[in-house]
Amino acid sequence: MIESGALPRVLIIDDDTSLLESYMVLLEDEFQVYTAETGEAGLELLRREDVHMALLDVRLPGIDGLEVLRRIKVLDENIDVIMITADRNMRIAVDAIKLGAYDYIVKPFEIDDILSLLRRTMEHQSLLREVLYLRAEVDSRHEMGNVVGRSAKMRQIYDLVTRVADTNATVLVNGESGVGKELIARAIHQQSQRRANPFVAVNCAAISEHLVESELFGHERGAFTGAVEMHRGKFELAHTGTLFLDEVGSLRVDLQAKLLRVIQEREFERVGGSKTIRVDVRIVAASNQDLRQMVAERTFRDDLFYRLNVVPIHVPPLRERREDIPLLAQHFLVKYNKAFGRQVQGLTPEALTILTHYHWPGNVRELENIIGRLVAISRHRVLEAEDMPLDLQSVRSQMAEDILATGADLRQARAEFERHYILQTLDQCGWNQTETAKRLGIHRNTLLTKLDLLHIRPLSPLE
Numbered sequence: 001m002i003e004s005g006a007l008p009r010v011l012i013i014d015d016d017t018s019l020l021e022s023y024m025v026l027l028e029d030e031f032q033v034y035t036a037e038t039g040e041a042g043l044e045l046l047r048r049e050d051v052h053m054a055l056l057d058v059r060l061p062g063i064d065g066l067e068v069l070r071r072i073k074v075l076d077e078n079i080d081v082i083m084i085t086a087d088r089n090m091r092i093a094v095d096a097i098k099l100g101a102y103d104y105i106v107k108p109f110e111i112d113d114i115l116s117l118l119r120r121t122m123e124h125q126s127l128l129r130e131v132l133y134l135r136a137e138v139d140s141r142h143e144m145g146n147v148v149g150r151s152a153k154m155r156q157i158y159d160l161v162t163r164v165a166d167t168n169a170t171v172l173v174n175g176e177s178g179v180g181k182e183l184i185a186r187a188i189h190q191q192s193q194r195r196a197n198p199f200v201a202v203n204c205a206a207i208s209e210h211l212v213e214s215e216l217f218g219h220e221r222g223a224f225t226g227a228v229e230m231h232r233g234k235f236e237l238a239h240t241g242t243l244f245l246d247e248v249g250s251l252r253v254d255l256q257a258k259l260l261r262v263i264q265e266r267e268f269e270r271v272g273g274s275k276t277i278r279v280d281v282r283i284v285a286a287s288n289q290d291l292r293q294m295v296a297e298r299t300f301r302d303d304l305f306y307r308l309n310v311v312p313i314h315v316p317p318l319r320e321r322r323e324d325i326p327l328l329a330q331h332f333l334v335k336y337n338k339a340f341g342r343q344v345q346g347l348t349p350e351a352l353t354i355l356t357h358y359h360w361p362g363n364v365r366e367l368e369n370i371i372g373r374l375v376a377i378s379r380h381r382v383l384e385a386e387d388m389p390l391d392l393q394s395v396r397s398q399m400a401e402d403i404l405a406t407g408a409d410l411r412q413a414r415a416e417f418e419r420h421y422i423l424q425t426l427d428q429c430g431w432n433q434t435e436t437a438k439r440l441g442i443h444r445n446t447l448l449t450k451l452d453l454l455h456i457r458p459l460s461p462l463e
């Protein structure tokens, strides 16, 4: 964990000593800088010091930069390594990224470039190193591309995505609105060998009915009134890439038949045309309707359903994976701080408790909107329970009422009081654990144990 107040630690490995000195001067306001002139010395230092990031010259005496990179990753895969290359030879950069480098920068560069790169890397570190305290399992995976979440349910999805990405199998993603279906579709594309080719998304529900066919399959010039020019459809645009058919359940029945044929034959004709067009497209479809139900009601073709449902991926609603909420909240905090130029540092434990207990009918999208709005308007350095919209705050009084309603015995009531008192003290001390423990007159380890027992999981500040 990156503790608040402490500067992020950067190791710079470069054999140019004058350069090392200027790095020192330029970065020392924001970072604690360590330097080494050789790969060997750098690796030795990493065995002793816990650093967050490394800036690594590709060309070094002794073991070369790429090999140093490989060894750093063996030592601690969570260290983000930025390679410094002296020429624009992309091959080395590509090799470095393959070996696990986080990014690269080409010499010569401006100090601002390196500063912004390090700051960006730092944000990645904050997420990577799990800003939630009391959870130290940094080795387990909790992100895939832009998809955040480490619940067992999300990990199952990552596994599935990794396994199917490189096949051309059709995938059907389903789940409630706002759970992240499109994000999963994009992740499949990103992890496939088609990643450099187009990802084309069509929302079948958003296009007016008489235009859907020409949007998907294109039309020839003069096909209908207003068709003054030939128009290529999404299937053609997605050639060699992935076509994402969103809300596939709203497709007209006659177009379902045409879609079925494309999936089977990979060919079709543009509207008003007779020329057969062949395409190589991977299809990922999504729906928040229950297509099986629609098949039973005969509003969706069963043959098409089976063609689409080769690999089903169900994305569960947020309320079924509440353990992802703190991480997602943190992720959106970083995102909207950047977007709005704000510096909101985190959430109070109480605010976080409210977020994790709410039922989120709008799922991740609703969480994202709320955090975005709060970051934009908040006048505080941290988001507090009082900042939460009222319907969320009602969760809090609901919890208190629940306790009273259950007729808690003295032990439970005392625990509840203790919880509130600790939360309040933590708040007053800006979540500094040492300070809080001192004020409460207990040892810091005792405080940690209590937080654990009381299921208090505050987000630590971002610095």
Ligand SMILES: Nc1ncnc2c1ncn2[C@@H]1O[C@H](COP(=O)(O)OP(=O)(O)OP(=O)(O)O)[C@@H](O)[C@H]1O
Pocket: 146, 147, 148, 149, 175, 176, 177, 178, 179, 180, 181, 182, 183, 184, 288, 328, 331, 364, 365, 368
């Ligand atoms: N696991 C996640 N990590 C990070 N961001 C997420 C995650 N899930 C969803 N989001 C964000 O929430 C928003 C909604 O996600 P997305 O558009 O993928 O949902 P959807 O299931 O396609 O919703 P709809 O059914 O309404 O189209 C997006 O801004 C997305 O970036």
Ligand SMILES: [Mg+2]
Pocket: 181, 182, 246
């Ligand atoms: Mg969507």
